[in-house]
Amino acid sequence: MAITNDEVKKIAQLAGLQVTEADIATYADNLSNILNLVGQMDNADTSEVKPMAHPFDNSARLRADVVSEQDQRDALLAIAPETESGLYLVPKVIEE
């Protein structure tokens, strides 16, 4: 299974990663090699097997709906790159 340069661009876009033109061929090569390795999975017949997402098939535990966390708004905003009036700042999303 070979990954093309165009596929690398598409994957990078889905992953929210900027890739430079210079890196695209290397990624295509690396990702193709990894897919060749994982392609060995096709050797196993799994038609009757149920997928296992978690060890011991444990699922998320339920708890009572009570407040367990204290307000840490200031502490959490203090580590953000840019804030104003208690809000996170990002570049404008909706054009005028």
Added chain:
Amino acid sequence: MHNKTLAEIARDLEAKNYSSVEVTQHFLDRIKNLDAKFNSFITVTADHALAQAQAADAARAEGKAGPLTGVPIAQKDIFCTQGIKTSCGSKMLDNFISPYDATVVKKFNNAGCVMLGKTNMDEFAMGSSNENSFYGPVVNPWQENTVPGGSSGGSAAAVAARLTPGATGTDTGGSIRQPAALCGITGLKPTYGRVSRYGMVAFASSLDQGGPMTQTAEDAALMLNVMAGFDERDSTSLDVDTPDFTATLNKDLKGMTIGLPKEFFDERLSPEMAKQIDAVKNELTKLGINFKEISLQATALSIPAYYIIAPAECSSNLSRFDGVRFGHRCENPKSLKDLYERSRAEGFGTEVKRRIMIGTYALSAGYYDAYYLKALKIRRLIHNDFENAFTEVDAILGPTTPTPAFKIGEKSDDPISLYLSDIYTTAVNLAGLPGISIPCGQINNLPVGCQLIGPRLQEARLLNIAHQLQQHTDWHKQAPQIEAN
């Protein structure tokens, strides 16, 4: 003083042979004098450590000391520490000061342990050589040009160089056991869910598990006693009783059966490594253990399944690093999309980006069934193999790694060859089982380790076997000659 085990230091503190401040200062001095060579610490927290040591000495004077009060340890830089940088080995978190403590950190604080600092690691725990750290590679104390293994390479090197008597690690596909083997120390990956993941930066959440890295199995038991336990704040924490892991260290091993998976002893195993495992077998036979050949056929596919499941979970977990709420942000973003894409491109290293891309691909429309779902089915087959094996045997023995430590730079251009060095470890994570690596001699003057794998929640049994072996052998006492260099 620095060659003492955690247990010995605990006994010395109890006997008031020296104070926690004295032993803490001793290790801080060693780190200061020696770690420039190894690069095993990202952050040394000297003032914090001495304040904790003073508090520990005061608690002891008041008769309020516990088993590990005043004992120094190091934390892998993946565990969040309130007010102290938690980088996870990444530029992305180079400026990150956690607003809270991980449960594991809180437990060590409550136990009165002293934190010497935060240890180096592969970025976001992705790697098997510790060459993927933003803070530079860690050097194996046994031989200057070799890797310590990874991702908990800083913790392993620091314990091996006697810069700390014990350290925490995390293990997603071998990241505790493999560096422990390559640095000649003991490393335990507990059962998935035994140790809380709260405040441990997530890589692959269904595989990640924290555990102790120490000189001996006894020390691992002491540290696990602090680390283990149910945590409300971790949704996959196991709500089970936590035994005293030191209580059964001296149980008689007579009559126990250990399985030898033929897949671990095939032509891929070097004769040198096979010889070391044979030596372990001989010692365990003398202790009354029987051996039986077993088969773990599906483990042949553990690397392919692992390198889909782990990247898939990583691509999802690492989507939180977006340059908005914490971590690295690029300069002058032109748009929100530019902010995301450039912050992530600048903040993540090559291996992390590679895994995010593979995971994104495996989860994308059209490929999900062929890769992700297929890998989850193979995971079930691997799990079933272990379940079947444990109806016949009490534990499983094999090598931890195919070879001793390799040279720095040897595999850094070839990700696949590095992935293949995990062949004996990833299956254990996929099945969620406990595994321990203990030293079993040397090949070309570099240490190697053997791995014991146990049924779910049977850490005490693994520690029992490892401790008994260490009572009758001295592999774990061999340390690198670093002073002379």
